Amino acid sequence: MAPSHVLVPLDGSPLADEALAQALELFDCRVTVLNVVTPIDAGMSEGGVLGPDGDRRANARDRAERVIERARKRTDATGRHVETAVETGDPAETILEYVAAHDVDHVVMGGHGGERGSLARRLLGTVATTVVGEASVTVTVVR
Template sequence: MYDTILVPTDGSDQATVAAAHAIDIATTRSAAIHVLSIVDDRAFLVLDDDRVDAVRADLRANARGAVDDLATDALGHDLEVETAIETGHPAERIVDYAADHGVDLIVMGTSGDEYETNVVGSVSQRVVRQAPTPVLTVGPDVDD
């Protein structure tokens, strides 16, 4: 049923907790893990042009670190792992990645950020509404 599991990560504690759930499911199902981090290009809208390249490089480095950390954890459980870093709107890129790679399950954290949820809508809410596959969200109060 779940042969390919997508784990979006931003390197946060909440993403790490969600990843532990994904690794547990993948281990039980002998599933492959896809680790994805998104460089949110909306951050560049308010920057002076001369700062964009430096900020983009920092965000990519942070994304690479988050992906590598999670991939290392999954490889430690003898799981097949694929990694990717993409640029764009996080919810859209996660949904597109899932569709493009035949993902069977998306496992992701929720931010628990009241402002984000009430005013702009969270990434996890958008993914749940738009994903072509089941989404397991792990809330901020869940321990691994």
């Protein structure tokens, strides 16, 4: 059965971009792109290595908006419209909550995120695994 609402979590990685391209190519239905802003615990900042908490939040939110805007521009150029969302929280949990709350019936996502060697990549490496294992809907992982 063809889905009626596909969710594509985006983290700015090439695999996430490929997941969006695949979703748009494979499914002619409502598509939502979601970026999850992951709060950095203040305890992770040793000796002020990380900027003030408010600055980190603002920077993370700005980055999320840029990821979403880039996706919007790419899809608008193809003649497709996507809905967009930015949420804050643990990436896997937030994706799963979004699926349940917004009548999503298929998720298409990259297999891992972040830039090579970055903290984000190490932290997000298990997101796809968690979503595949816990989602109540079909999940397609792009590698």
